[in-house]
Amino acid sequence: MQALKxxxxxxxxxxxxxxxxxxxxxxxxxxPIALLLMFVYVLGGALGAQTGSVKxxxxxxxxxxxxxxxxxxxxAAFRLNTDIQKGIVNxxxxxxxxxxxxxxxxxxxxxxxxxxxxxxxxxxxxxxxxRTSAGxxxxxxxxxxxxxxxxxxxxMAIYFGLQAKSAEGAGSFSYILMLLIFLSPSFxxxxxxxxxxxxFAENQPFTPIIETMRSLxxxxxxxxxxxxxLAWCVxxxxxxxxxxxxxxxxxxxxxxx
Amino acid sequence: xxxxxxxxxxxxxxxxxxxxxxxxxxVESGTIFALLGSNGAGKTTIINILTTLMKADAxxxxxGGFDIAKQPEKVRQTISLTGQFAAVDDMLxxxxxxxxxxxxxxxxxxxxxxxxxxxxxxxxxxxxxxVATFSGGxxxxxxxxxxxxxxxxxxxxxxxxxxxxxxxxxxxxxxIKALANGGTTVFLTTxxxxxxxxxxxxxxxxxxxxxxxxxTATELKKLVPGGLIKFTFHDGEQLKMATxxxxxxxxxxxxxxxxxTVTTSGSVSQIADLFARLRDxxxxxxxxxxxxxxxxxxxxxxxxxxxxxx
Numbered sequence: 251m252q253a254l255k256x257x258x259x260x261x262x263x264x265x266x267x268x269x270x271x272x273x274x275x276x277x278x279x280x281x282p283i284a285l286l287l288m289f290v291y292v293l294g295g296a297l298g299a300q301t302g303s304v305k306x307x308x309x310x311x312x313x314x315x316x317x318x319x320x321x322x323x324x325x326a327a328f329r330l331n332t333d334i335q336k337g338i339v340n341x342x343x344x345x346x347x348x349x350x351x352x353x354x355x356x357x358x359x360x361x362x363x364x365x366x367x368x369x370x371x372x373x374x375x376x377x378x379x380x381r382t383s384a385g386x387x388x389x390x391x392x393x394x395x396x397x398x399x400x401x402x403x404x405x406m407a408i409y410f411g412l413q414a415k416s417a418e419g420a421g422s423f424s425y426i427l428m429l430l431i432f433l434s435p436s437f438x439x440x441x442x443x444x445x446x447x448x449x450f451a452e453n454q455p456f457t458p459i460i461e462t463m464r465s466l467x468x469x470x471x472x473x474x475x476x477x478x479x480l481a482w483c484v485x486x487x488x489x490x491x492x493x494x495x496x497x498x499x500x501x502x503x504x505x506x507x
Numbered sequence: 508x509x510x511x512x513x514x515x516x517x518x519x520x521x522x523x524x525x526x527x528x529x530x531x532x533x534v535e536s537g538t539i540f541a542l543l544g545s546n547g548a549g550k551t552t553i554i555n556i557l558t559t560l561m562k563a564d565a566x567x568x569x570x571g572g573f574d575i576a577k578q579p580e581k582v583r584q585t586i587s588l589t590g591q592f593a594a595v596d597d598m599l600x601x602x603x604x605x606x607x608x609x610x611x612x613x614x615x616x617x618x619x620x621x622x623x624x625x626x627x628x629x630x631x632x633x634x635x636x637x638v639a640t641f642s643g644g645x646x647x648x649x650x651x652x653x654x655x656x657x658x659x660x661x662x663x664x665x666x667x668x669x670x671x672x673x674x675x676x677x678x679x680x681x682x683i684k685a686l687a688n689g690g691t692t693v694f695l696t697t698x699x700x701x702x703x704x705x706x707x708x709x710x711x712x713x714x715x716x717x718x719x720x721x722x723t724a725t726e727l728k729k730l731v732p733g734g735l736i737k738f739t740f741h742d743g744e745q746l747k748m749a750t751x752x753x754x755x756x757x758x759x760x761x762x763x764x765x766x767x768t769v770t771t772s773g774s775v776s777q778i779a780d781l782f783a784r785l786r787d788x789x790x791x792x793x794x795x796x797x798x799x800x801x802x803x804x805x806x807x808x809x810x811x812x813x814x815x816x817x
Contacts, residue, residue, distance in 0.1 A: 252613075259610040267598045337594035341653075344558040344588040344663075346580060347611050 253348035260355020261362075267329060268363045274325050278367045282318040283374050286310070289437060290378055300442050304468055308382065311375045312463035313436025316456060318371045319364050319400050320428055323407040324421030326360035330411035331420035353408050353494055360404040361397060368396060382467040392466045398483040399459055403427070405490035412497045430456050455482040509536040511661050511692040512557065517566035519552055526552045528716035529566070534709070536660075539683065539693045541707035543700065543802075545810070548713045550696035551591065554665050557694070558588045571661055587659040591666045593650040597639040601630050601649050604638060605656065612657035624652040628682075644675030651682060662686060664695040668702060680706060700802035710802070714810045728800045731808050734773030735798035736781060740765050745790055752788045757781065768798075 268274065289297070290307050298306035330353075333339045342352050372380075384392065406423070414420035433447065434440075434456045440448050451457060458475035459482060465473030512534035519527040526549045534540040544550050555561040557570055559579040568575045571585035596604050602621050609617025625631045628648040633641065638649065647667070654662055667683065668676045683706055687693050697703055703710045704724045712720040712727070720727055740746045743764050750767060753759050758770040771777040785792065 255613075256611060259607065263596070263599070263607055266603070270598050336597075337590045337592055338596060340560055340590060341588065341594040342611070343560055344583055344586065345608075345611055346583045 253351055256348045256351035257354045257358065260351050261358040264329065264355050264359035265362065268359060275363065275367055275370075278322045278325065278364075279318060279370050281321055282314045282371050285317065286314045286371070286375060287378065293437075297438055300438055304464075305379070305381070307375065307378060307380045308468055309464065310437055311372070311380050312460045312467065313431055313434070314371060314375065315368050315396060315463070316399070316436070316460060317428065317431050318368050319396070319403060320424050320431065322364040322367050323360055323400070323404050324424040325363075326356050326404050327407040327411035327414065327420035327423070328417050330356050330408055331414045331417040334412070335417055349499065350495060353498060356408055356411075357401060357404045360407065361400045364400045364404070365393075365397060368400075383470055384467050385470065388466045388470055391472060392463060395459065395463060395466075395479065395483070398480075398487070402483045402487035402490065405487055405494055409490050409494045409497060412494060412501065430454055434460055436460055455486070458482060510534070511536040511538075512540075512568070512570050512694065514553075514557070514568045515566055517553070517556065517568060518564045519549075519556065519561070520564060526716055527556075527563075530713070530716070530718055532711050532718055532721060534692060534694060536692050537687065537690050538708040539687045539695065539706050541703040541710045542694070542696045542713055543698070543703045543710055543806070544696070544713035545698055549716050550698075550713060551665055553713070554588070554663050554694075554696060558586060558663055559583060560588075585659060586661045586663060587654040587657070588663045589650050589654045589665065589667060591669065593643075593646040595638050595641075595646055595649050595653065598637065600635045600637055601625060601641070601645075602634045604649060604653060608653045608656045614657055620656055624655065628652045643670055644672065644678070647671060647675065647679065648682075651679075655686075659691070661692045661694065664693065666696055666698065668697070668699070700806055704802050712806065712809060719809045720805065724802060727802060727805045731800040731804040734771035734777065735800075736769045736771060736778065737796050737798055738767045738769070738785075738792040739794040740767065740790075741793050745792075748788060749785060749790050749792075752784055752790070753781070756784070765793075 286307075289310050294306045301309040330339075339352060343349075407421075410423045411420045414422075433451050434454060435451065436456075440451045440457070443451055458479040462473055462476045462479040465471055465475070510533050512532075514530055514532050517527050517530040518525075530549075530553060532540075542550050542553060552561070556563045557568060557575060559575055559582050562576070570582045573581040573585065575582055596607065599607065602625060605621035605624055606617045609620045614620050625634045628651070630645065630648060630652070633645060638646065641649065651664075651667070664683070668679050671679060680702070683693055683695065687708075693706075695706070708723065709721065710724060710727060711718045720730060738749065740749060746761060746765055746767055750759055750761055753767075753769060760768045762768070769781060771781060
C-alpha cells in the first residue's frame with residue numbers, strides 16, 4: 251500500500267517535470283515526424299513499390315511510433331541520472347520510502363509521456379494519409395502492445411540511467427536501439443535486404459513487435475508473430491526491472507561531489 | 508543521557524584505498540557533534556554509512572538505537588540527511604518541494620507543514636517560484652527545511668555551510684543551534700575549525716580514516732601548549748641578545764627577524780621569570796602577546812598538515 255502511494259507521489263513529481271519542460275516532448279517527436287514526412291514524400295515513391303498491397307504510409311507508421319518511444323525513453327534515463335547527480339535520489343534513499351517507488355515513478359511517467367508523444371506522431375501520420383481498418387479491439391491490442399513495449403524499454407533506460415556517469419551520457423544506449431529500428435522491416439520489407447542482414451533483421455526483437463503492430467492496423471488480426479512479440483516485451487521488462495532494482499540496491503550512487 | 512549514535516571499529520575501503528581504518532565514537536542525544544577533517548579524510552563516507560546509503564566493510568553502528576546493517580528501515584524513520592550539495596528539485600517551487608517530502612514522509616497535512624516551514628525559513632515570498640531561480644543561501648534553507656519534515660530525531664548535515672556567504676553561514680549556525688535546543692541530535696561534518704568551535708558540544712577530529720582526537724573545544728585546545736609568549740623587538744640586535752639570554756631556560760624560536768616565540772608552561776611564575784630575565788638584561792620588547800591556542804593549532808599539531816591543503 252505504502253509502496254503504491256509512494257510510487258504515485260514519485261510519478262506526479264516526474265510528470266510535473268515533463269509538463270514543465272515541453273521542449274523535451276517536442277524534441278522527442280520532431281525526429282520521427284521529420285522521418286515520417288521524408289519517407290512518405292521523398293522516398294515513399296521508390297520504396298512504396300516494395301510493400302505490395304499495403305500503402306507505404308500504413309507500412310511505416312508502426313516503425314515510426316517505435317522510433318518515437320525509443321527517443322522518448324532516453325529522457326527517462328536523463329531525468330533519473332540528473333536526480334542521482336544532484337543528490338535527490340540519495341535524499342529519497344535515506345527516507346522511509348519504498349525503494350522500488352523511486353524507479354517505478356520514473357517508469358510510469360515515462361510510459362505516460364511516451365504514449366502522449368506517440369499519439370502526437372500518430373495524429374501527424376493521419377494528417378498525411380495514414381488510414382486503418384482496425385476496430386476498437388485491434389486498437390486496444392495495439393495500444394496495449396505499445397504500452398508494454400514502452401514500459402519494457404523504459405526499464406532499460408532506468409538501468410542505463412543508474413549506470414551512467416553523467417546525465418548527458420545516460421541516453422546514449424538509445425542510439426543502438428535506433429539502429430535496430432533501421433535493421434528491421436520498419437521501412438522496407440526484410441525480403442529486400444541482403445541475406446546476412448535479413449537473417450539478423452528477421453530474428454531481432456523489434457521485428458515481431460513492429461510486424462504485430464502493422465498486422466493489427468492493416469489486416470485487423472494480431473498475426474503469427476504476436477506471441478513472439480509479447481514474449482520479447484515481457485522478457486525485456488522482467489530482465490531490465492530485475493537488473494535495475496538490483497543495481498539500485500547494490501550500488502552506491504555517485505553524486506557529482 | 509541517551510546515546511543517539513554509536514560507531515564501533517567502522518572500516519571502509521574503495522578498491523585498495525582504505526578510507527576508514529577503524530572509527531569509534533558515540534554521540535549523545537540532543538547534542539551537536541562535529542566531525543572535523545580535511546577533504547578526503549572520510550567524513551562523507553561516515554555520513555553515507557550512518558544514513559544507510561553505503562555498507563561498511565567491517566565494524567558496527569547504531570543510529571537512534573537501531574543497527575544500521577540489520578534495521579536500515581528503522582534508521583531511515585529516525586534520521587534525515589542534508590547532503591553536501593542542496594538536494595532540492597529545481598523544476599518544482601519551494602512549496603512543492605516541501606509538499607513532496609511531506610507526502611513521502613506520510614505527514615498528516617503536507618500543505619500545512621509546508622506553509623509553516625516556509626515561514627520559519629523566511630521563504631514565504633519565494634514559495635511559489637521555481638527553485639532554479641533561488642540563491643545558494645535560499646537553496647540551503649529550503650534543503651534544511653525539507654530535512655525537518657516528519658520531525659526526525661537525528662539530523663545529518665554534510666558540510667552545511669560550504670559555499671555560503673558569511674551572512675547565510677551565520678543564519679545557518681543559528682538554525683543548527685535552534686535545532687539542538689529543541690532536542691534534535693545534530694551530526695555535522697565540517698572542514699572549518701571555527702564552525703566546529705562555534706557549534707559543537709563535542710568535536711571529533713578525523714584524519715586519514717581514524718579519529719585522532721575527540722572532546723569539547725576546550726578539551727581539544729588543552730592538547731596544545733597554552734604558554735606561548737610572543738615578543739617583538741625594535742631591532743635584530745636586541746632580538747639576538749634576548750635569544751641568548753632566554754634560550755638556556757626556555758625553548759625559543761626566532762622568526763621575521765624581530766619576533767621571538769617562547770614556550771612556557773603558562774604558569775604565572777614562569778611568565779614572571781621570563782620578564783625578569785629580560786629586565787635584568789635591560790631588554791625592552793616593543794610588544795608582546797600571549798598566544799591562546801585555537802582549534803587550528805590542535806588541528807595542525809595532530810595532523811601535521813597545513814590548513815591550505817583543506
